[in-house]
Amino acid sequence: MLGITVLAATIIVACASSCGDPTFPPNVATRVVGGDDAIPHSWPWQISLQYLRDGTWRHTCGGTLITNSHVLTAAHCINKTLTYRVALGKNDLTVENEEGSVYSGVDTIYVHEKWNPLFVWNDIAIIKLAEPVELSDTIKVGCIPEEGALLPQNYPCYVTGWGGLLLDYWFIKVRKTMLCAGGDGVISACNGDSGGPLNCQAEDGSWQVHGIVSFGSPKGCNTVKKPVVFTRVSAYNEWINEVSLQYQSFSSWYHTCGGTLVANNWVLTAAHCISSTKTYRVVLGRHSLSTSESGSLAVKVSKLVVHEKWNSNNVANGYDIALVKLASPVTLTSKIQTACLPPAGTILANNYPCYVTGWGRLQTNGASPDVLQQGRLLVVDYATCSKSAWWGSTVKTSMVCAGGDGVTSSCNGDSGVPLNGQASNGRWQVHGIVSFGSSLGCNYPRKPSVFTRVSAFIDWINTVIERN
Template identity: 60%
Template sequence: MIGLLFAVLILAPAAFGCGVPAYPPLVSRVVGGENARPYSWPWQASLQYYSNGKWSHTCGGTLIATNWVMTAAHCISSSMTYRVLLGKYNLAVEEKGAVAIYPQKLIVNKNWNSQNVANGYDIALIKLSQHVTLSDHIQLACLPPAQSILSSNTACYVTGWGRLQTNGPLPDDLQQGLLRVVDYATCSLPTWWGSSVKPSMVCAGGDGITSSCSGDSGGPLNCQGADGRWEVHGIVSFGSAISCNQYHKPSVFTRVSAYISWIEQVMASN
C-alpha cells in the first residue's frame, strides 16, 4: 500500500503538469487564423470588464499558477472592474467546467509607461481571489527558461478572441493563428519595426496574412518545446496601427523569458 501511495504521489502532478493539454491542439499549417480545437489551449483566459450592466471581453491572458494570470500591462486600468474567465472556448454560451473569478490584485510592471508602448515592460500579473481547480479544460501554461530566445522561423501559435481582421467582428470561438518568429536583427530593421522593437520583445508573423489583432492583447504566444510541452513565450503587446496583418509589421509580444525573475518575485511577495 505504501508503494501504491508513493506511485500515486509521483503520478498525480504529471496529470496536470504544465503545457500538455488533455485535448491537443490541431496544429495545422493553415495560413490565416482558424477556429481552435475546443479546450486545446486550456491556459487561455478571457479578461473581461463590466460596463452598462454587462461583461465584455477586452484582453487575453495566460494561467501560470492556480491563482495567477499573466496578461499585458496595457490591458489593465485602475478604473475598471474585471473578471477572469477560464475553461472557455465559446464566449457566447454557458460551458460546463468554465469559471469566472474576480481579481484580488492587479500588478502592473512598475516600468510600464502607457504613453510609450515601445519602451517595453508590457506585462502584468493578476492574482485571483481564489485558486482554480485544474481540469481537462483548465490547465497551467509552462513558462520558458529565463532569457531563452526563440530561433528565427520557429512556428508558434497566437490564440485569442481578438478581431478576425482589422475593424472586423469579434469571434465567439477561440481562434488560433500560426506565426513564425522573426529574429530581433530582422524585426528591428528600419523597413520593419525599427527602434520600436526592443530585445525584450518577440516578433512573430509579418507575412501580411496572419497576425494578432485588437482583442488578442495580453494573450499567449504558444511555442512547442522539444519535449512536446507548450511554453508561452510571448504576451500580445502591439501591432501595426494601419492594419492587423500589415506586411513586414509582425505582431510584437512581450518576451516572457525576459521577465521570469520579475514574475517569480511578484508571485512570491504577494
C-alpha cells in the same frame, strides 16, 4: 485573430459528469462493418452531418456533439460549396420526424488551418450550430480525453455510424496525431462513417471520444492489416490555459484582453490591458464566449500588479506585462490548466513556428469572433525585426516579433494573449504576450505582431507571485 479560418476548439469539453453517460447503455458486443444495429440512442452524442441536394437532405458524415452548440467531425467531410444541417438524436435516418430527434442549421464551420487533403493530415473540424440544442435522453455531449492521452495496444473501442456495410499496415502515412483501430479484416468503419467518433470507455465508466474517422484502405473497408485511421482528438487539446479578461460596464461583462493561467490563482497578461478605474473578472475554461460552457469558470480579481517600469505613453519602451491575482484559487481540470513558461533568457530562433490564440478581431476594424481562434506565426528574430523596413528601433530585445507575412496576425482584442511555442519535449511554453501591432492594419507586411518576451521577465513573475 486575423486572416484565418481555424480550428481552435481544443478546450471545448473535458470529461465532466454530464458527458459520455448514455441513458440507454450500448451493447458492447456490436460492430459497424461486420457488425449489428446499435441499441437506439445508446450513443447519444453521435450526429449525422447532412447536405442539401435537389431539395433533399442526404447523410454524408458522422460527428460528435461536444457542447450544446458544437460538433466535432473530420475536415475532409467539409465542402464550402455545400449547405449543411446537423441531425441529432437520430437512430433511423429514414424516419424524418423520429421521436427525440432534432435538426439544426449550421452557423460556422472551422477547419483546422493545417488540414492537408493530399496527405490527410490534421483531419479535424468544428461545426458551430445555428443555435444551442437542448440536451435530453437522446441528445447528450461526448467526453474528450485529456491532452496527449494515448491508448495502449489492443485497448477496446467502438466506432459508430451509418456507413456502408461492406503493403502491411500504413507505414509512413500514419502520423503521431492519428490513431489506428481494427485491421483484423472483419470489422471496420466504412464510407459514410467519416467524421464519426471512436468511443472508448474510461475507468469511471464514462465514454470518451478518442478518435474521428479519417480514412481507410482503397482496397476495401475491412482490409487485413489496414486498420481504420482516426484523427487523435487528444493531440488537439493544446490551448487549455487561455483566459478571457473581462471588464464590467453597468450590469454586463465584456471581453477586453486575453491572458494565460500561470498558477492556480495568477494570470499573466499585458500591462496595457489594465485600467485602475475598471472592475475585472477572469473567465477560464471557455471556448465560446457567448456560451456558459460546462467546466468553465468566472472568477473575481483581488489584485492587479503592473510592471513598475511600464509607461502607457511609451509602449515602445517595453515592460508591457502584468499579473492578475484571482480572488480564489481555481481547481485545475482537463479544461483549466496552468501554462509552462520558458527558462529565463530563452531566445527563439528565426522562423521558429509558434501559435497565437485569442478572441481578437478577424480583420482590421472587423467583427470579433465568439469562438477561440488560433494562428500559426513564424518568429522574426531581433536582427530582422529591428531593421528600418520592419519595426526599426521601436522593437527592443525584451520583445518577440512573429508574423509579418501580411496574412495572419493578432488583432484588436488579442492583447495579452499568449504566443505558444512547442519545446523539444513536446510541451507548449508561453514565449510571448501580445503587446502591439501596426496602425496600418492588423496584418501589414513586415509589421509582425510584437509580443513581450516572457523569458525576459521570469524573475519578475516569480517575485510578484512570491510576495503577493
